[in-house]
Amino acid sequence: MYKNILLPTDGLGKCAYGTCHGILLAKELNAKIIAVHVTGKLSAREILEVYSVESLSARSDAKRLQDDMVHLEESRKELATKALEVAEKMCAEVGVPCETVQVTEKSPVDGILKVAKEKGCDLIFISTHGNPGAMGSLFGTVATKIMSQSRYAVLTHYCGGPS
Numbered sequence: 001m002y003k004n005i006l007l008p009t010d011g012l013g014k015c016a017y018g019t020c021h022g023i024l025l026a027k028e029l030n031a032k033i034i035a036v037h038v039t040g041k042l043s044a045r046e047i048l049e050v051y052s053v054e055s056l057s058a059r060s061d062a063k064r065l066q067d068d069m070v071h072l073e074e075s076r077k078e079l080a081t082k083a084l085e086v087a088e089k090m091c092a093e094v095g096v097p098c099e100t101v102q103v104t105e106k107s108p109v110d111g112i113l114k115v116a117k118e119k120g121c122d123l124i125f126i127s128t129h130g131n132p133g134a135m136g137s138l139f140g141t142v143a144t145k146i147m148s149q150s151r152y153a154v155l156t157h158y159c160g161g162p163s
Contacts (some may be wrong), residue, residue, distance in 0.1 A: 003031045006121040008112050009083045018127025018159030023090050032097040034119045035087035037080040038111030039104045109145045116152050127159035
């Protein structure tokens with residue numbers, strides 16, 4: 001049935017539970033996992049944490065601000081690498097073939113759908129936190145956008161898991 005499962009992961013603690021379930025599904029179906037982490041564009045909040053109004057007016061801080069942005073980007077890449085390593089390790093432990101893909105500078109939805117197409121995936125197994133917050137309620141969550149925009153089968157999994 002499904003032989004090439006796309007498994008987006010964001011590296012959040014409870015989502016390891018969802019990742020585990022996706023991998024166990026792949027094992028039962030004798031399928032391959034494509035684990036993907038999408039590092040989206042920096043949010044306004046992240047940028048403001050680095051660039052305060054006061055620091056933007058001080059020329060002497062320009063080098064420090066550049067260094068802070070580089071550090072922020074490196075931290076995001078490290079998080080992505082760790083999230084993908086967890087998925088890869090879980091796959092290895094149960095004998096499921098795994099390929100990892102890290103996408104940057106895309107929205108999570110665009111990145112996930114792009115990788116699904118490029119890798120010929122036939123199922124997207126996506127976890128949801130079940131708590132959309134105000135923004136998710138107004139504009140939709142990544143999971144709801146994937147379900148509405150995907151040309152591939154989508155299986156959503158509530159990753160509330162053990163706390």
